[in-house]
Amino acid sequence: MIDSVPKSMILGTGMSVPEKILTNLALEKIVDTSDRWIKERTGIEQRHVAEPGTGVSGFAAEAAERALENAGVSADELDFIIVATVTGDYKFPSTACLVQNMIGASEATAFDLSAACSGVVYSLKVADSLIRAGAARHILVIGAEVLTSMVNWHDRDTCVLFGDGAGAFVLAPSLDGRGIISVETRSDGALSDLLINPGCGSVNPPTAQNVAEQMHTIRMKGREVFRNAVSSMTRSLNTALDRAGVDATQLDLLIPHQANIRIIDAVSKNFDIDPDRVYKNVSRYGNTSAASIPIALDEARREGRVGEGDLVGLVTFGAGLTWGAAILRL
Numbered sequence: 001m002i003d004s005v006p007k008s009m010i011l012g013t014g015m016s017v018p019e020k021i022l023t024n025l026a027l028e029k030i031v032d033t034s035d036r037w038i039k040e041r042t043g044i045e046q047r048h049v050a051e052p053g054t055g056v057s058g059f060a061a062e063a064a065e066r067a068l069e070n071a072g073v074s075a076d077e078l079d080f081i082i083v084a085t086v087t088g089d090y091k092f093p094s095t096a097c098l099v100q101n102m103i104g105a106s107e108a109t110a111f112d113l114s115a116a117c118s119g120v121v122y123s124l125k126v127a128d129s130l131i132r133a134g135a136a137r138h139i140l141v142i143g144a145e146v147l148t149s150m151v152n153w154h155d156r157d158t159c160v161l162f163g164d165g166a167g168a169f170v171l172a173p174s175l176d177g178r179g180i181i182s183v184e185t186r187s188d189g190a191l192s193d194l195l196i197n198p199g200c201g202s203v204n205p206p207t208a209q210n211v212a213e214q215m216h217t218i219r220m221k222g223r224e225v226f227r228n229a230v231s232s233m234t235r236s237l238n239t240a241l242d243r244a245g246v247d248a249t250q251l252d253l254l255i256p257h258q259a260n261i262r263i264i265d266a267v268s269k270n271f272d273i274d275p276d277r278v279y280k281n282v283s284r285y286g287n288t289s290a291a292s293i294p295i296a297l298d299e300a301r302r303e304g305r306v307g308e309g310d311l312v313g314l315v316t317f318g319a320g321l322t323w324g325a326a327i328l329r330l
Contacts, residue, residue, distance in 0.1 A: 007179025008124075008131035008139070008171045010330060012071025013298035016062035017048040017165035017285065024160070033156045039283075043261025047163030047286035050146045055089035059166035060144035061102035063294070067140065067168035068103070075103045079136035081110040082127060084119025084143045084290035086197070086319075087150065088112060099142065108140070116195070117257050117318025118185070119143055119290030120167075121326055124314075125183040127171050142168040143290035150197055152217035161259070162218070163286035167294025178309070178329045182243035184236045185324035191228060194221045195319040229259070230266045232323040237271070237315040240325035246311065248273050251327075253306045257316035258282035258292045267315065279305065289318065306330055 023046045024035035038044055050059070060083055068075060083096040096110035115122040120143035127139040144166035151159045198204055199215030210216070233256065241248055248254070248271035256264045261282055268278045279300050288295060293314050300306050308330055315325040 005132060006173035006175055007181070008128040009174035009179035010169050010328065011073060011172050012067045012069070012170040013168065013294065013301055014063045014066025014068070014070055015165065015167040015295045015298040016059045016066070017295070018050045018054070018059070020049050020051065021046050022049045027160055030153055031156045031159055033160055038160045041262070042161060043282050044160065044286045045283045048165055049148050050164040054146060056085055056087050056144045056146045056166070057089045057095050057098040057102065059146070059164070060085070060095060060142045060168070061099045063144065063166040063168040064099060064103050064140055064142055067170045071170035073138055073170050073172070075105040076107055077138045078105045078108040078140050080127065080130060080139045081105060081108045082113055082123045082139065082141050084113045084115065084123045084141070085145055086114055086116050086289065087146045095144065105140070115318060115322045116320055117259065117287070117289045117292065118316045118320070118322035118324050119318070120293050121183065121314060121316050121324035122185055122322070124180060124326055125185050125324070128180045128183060131171060131173050137172060139171045140168060141171060142166060143292070143294045145289040145291050147218070147287070147289055150217050152214045155217070157222055158218050158220050161287045163288050165285060165288045165291045165295055167291050167298055169294055180326060180328045182240045183324065183326040184240040184243065185322070186232070186236060187320045187322045189320065191321040192319070194224045194228065194321060226260070226263060228321060229263050229317040232321070233263070233267045233315045233317050233325070234270045236323050236325040237267070237313060240313070240327050244327040246327060248313070250311055251277060251313045252310035253277055253279055253300060254313045254315070255279045255293055255296045255300065257318070258285060258296060259287040259317070292316070
């Protein structure tokens with residue numbers, strides 16, 4: 001089928017993670033926890049961890065270069081670079097500008113987008129709108145985090161969850177039916193206290209007391225986050241499917257945000273999807289926030305789980321609270 005209005009299709013994907021791996025068994029020596037406890041409650045067995053002082057921009061740039069190579073697009077062809085992150089190298093300049101310089105994309109407009117774990121789905125909505133409007137031909141979307149830089153290693157409820165890494169998409173116009181069919185994004189700021197990093201902003205700027213009180217680390221109300229994640233991801237995926245005019249059973253692969261195996265399984269059970277068509281890599285990476293979905297899609301493509309023409313669903317949830325879903329044909 002030939003479309004009159006272009007969709008934005010994913011031309012290429014790439015990913016990058018730190019070499020260092022932190023296993024659950026290693027965590028047993030850091031905090032009062034156990035491999036069994038972590039696996040039963042989260043499904044996580046290990047996570048990749050950046051060395052202290054390592055900026056997220058390096059992982060973002062490496063993922064970007066791999067995505068560009070996979071897409072057959074040069075950096076100087078990029079019109080926009082959008083980096084979804086909450087762990088930028090600095091408060092400013094944006095990580096996207098650092099990546100722009102690293103990969104030599106001198107013609108691009110670069111900016112960051114902050115929506116926590118939902119960042120890449122939010123970014124896809126922005127990129128899709130720009131391409132459909134004719135304002136861009138090639139857009140690089142990157143989800144990248146070094147979440148271990150804001151982890152309290154004495155808090156066993158949160159420190160076991162997070163890992164580091166980056167994933168990237170290159171998007172371009174398509175008139176052959178491939179591309180993003182629908183994107184649904186929502187947020188509810190009334191629930192912002194459920195998952196928050198309260199320090200280092202203008203409310204609690206860095207002080208000796210704030211650092212001593214671990215104000216710069218992640219704080220989470222786990223039960224409330226779990227409940228809201230399952231309900232919000234289910235609603236947003238339903239909406240995205242309805243707007244796309246497809247049923248969940250038609251999806252060749254569903255890629256949920258890789259935060260917790262119990263959340264993934266709970267959302268999947270709300271749809272009549274064969275478990276073999278739900279992608280899971282949370283055991284190997286943990287929750288990499290905005291990097292989660294692009295890492296998973298890149299792996300799924302390289303593993304042959306999906307290919308050109310396949311129908312894919314993405315669904316996510318994060319701090320804000322934010323959530324969203326997208327339906328696309330590769």
